[in-house]
Amino acid sequence: MWDYTNKVKEHFLNPKNAGEIENPDAVGDVGSIVCGDALKITLSIDKDTNTITDAKFQTFGCASAIASSSALTELVKGKTVDEALKITNQDIADYLGGLPKEKMHCSVLGREALEAAIANYRGEALPLELAGKLVCQCFAVTEEMIRKVAIENHLTTVEEITDYTKAGGGCGSCIPEIEKILKDIWSVKAPEETPKKPKKLTNLQKIALIQDVLEKEIRPKLQADGGDIELIDIDGNSVVVALRAMCVSCPMGGVTLKGIEDKLRELVSEELKVVEG
Template sequence: MLDNLDRLDDHFVSPRNAGVLLQANAVGSFGTLRWGDSVKLMLRIDRRTNRVDRAQFQAFGCSAAIAAASATTEMLSGKKLDDAAAISAADIADYLGGLPAERMYCAVMSYEALQRAIVAYRGGTVLQKTDATPSCKCLGVSQMMIERTIRFNRLTSMEQVTQHTKAAGSCSSCFKQIEGLLARVNAEMVEDGLIEKRDAYQLGSTPQRALDLKPRGEPQPGTNIFSAKIAPAHLRATPRPEPARAAPTATTTLELDAPTQATLIAEALDELRPHLKRDGGDCELVSIEGNIVYVRLSGNCVGCQLSSVTLSGVQAKLADKIGRPLRVVPVS
């Protein structure tokens, strides 16, 4: 029997059911590059029995995000759709033998992707307008997502809300709004008998010093990690062949001078580094030689089983920034 840590590591090192499911008839995604992690669940549901015949996933993020998505696909196998819909984020975490408190959002992420897949299969609307309105603008976390996570997981502190949703984890701009949301939902949960009154969050319970230590930031535009422009190569759909085009003439080809290209590459890496640092890794620019960019991975990125995923993401980011493909090579 694997202990808790071994089970989590096992699903990360040897993820089950990873890859694209071409015959999927239910697909749900959650997360963005701005959020820091993303998962896409693809289900093949037998319409005669209403059971999940097969489940596969694609994920971009930390080891816990990959492990949670892997575990979710195993939990779904053979389940009736109603039973699959009843799987909670806590169930996913329990299946892995538990998750570190600061990684609980990974189970929530797979739960959200699962719910979107099921709603899409049943022909419903995945996101209502109110659900798309972000309460945490830095990370693009919606009010409805925060509220249902509080209810389903019976959260009673701002720290727990951040651990499960990342909301208010980047800066202090949205803290007061989310604090008010937590207090309101907890009061409703007390009325419904879900929590004790003594456990409900009260406005002002978080020390002001903890709030003062948070930076104030401006929100960055969100990006779908599975979009063609930003997704690593292994996450992109196979492009359809395009009709032959005439070769571009010298007057239509834009060539960047070396200093400009170097500046754009440095800017692209600076935009990616906060996401890597959030999971204990980093990626630094070493040198540029023509179309080859040499980088140095450090921290948790060194020796990581998915370092190739990180490099693919860096390569896609640079190509998007420069406007043409570049090769990214790691150096020690």
């Protein structure tokens, strides 16, 4: 049983923008029925402003593939083509409140389709990660694709590559090659780490940083699930918060608080404790 967020379930059961635009300005068609995932996205684009005015999808795949496609179409609408190209697979996953790690490839598929569509709009050849030489024959994954996804998502192991691209998840014969690619990437460049937490903070700095993390890291995710959080007080190392709306009745409330605490400990100070006010 996959642990899907409510947002994933909502987009799976009632997908937004399902279907196909007639006379689209851009078409992106990736994956295949044999691989178990396939996504076709069609876009209407205002030629004067390069703004995506409409987006629709058709997906063959599991719940998270359908939800990722639905999320993607919601994300791109109203954006310019250049802005849309900046959407990462992580943005798609974040929009859905996260995906199980084994299902991250669904978000990658969404991004691939978008890139293919925009290449199609601009009359360009498919980007190399879609058209290059295949490393994984089972799931048709190129070396460029593996490199790109590994760098963008800081992936260092073959299992992670399989979770994100499916490469190596079939017959397994390409695993040595994936290992080589990973070694090649990370021997030159160490995986980027999450921002280091500052060493010693004054009380005021600490309060400011906590507010900042809550605002930028935590609130958007809660809000995406229909919830919210309010900072009530900071008393020494106790961070007093109030959870609002969905979160109050949510049986996972404890987990949410724990998650917030983990994040604050990671980014601000190990000693912090989050309590509900």
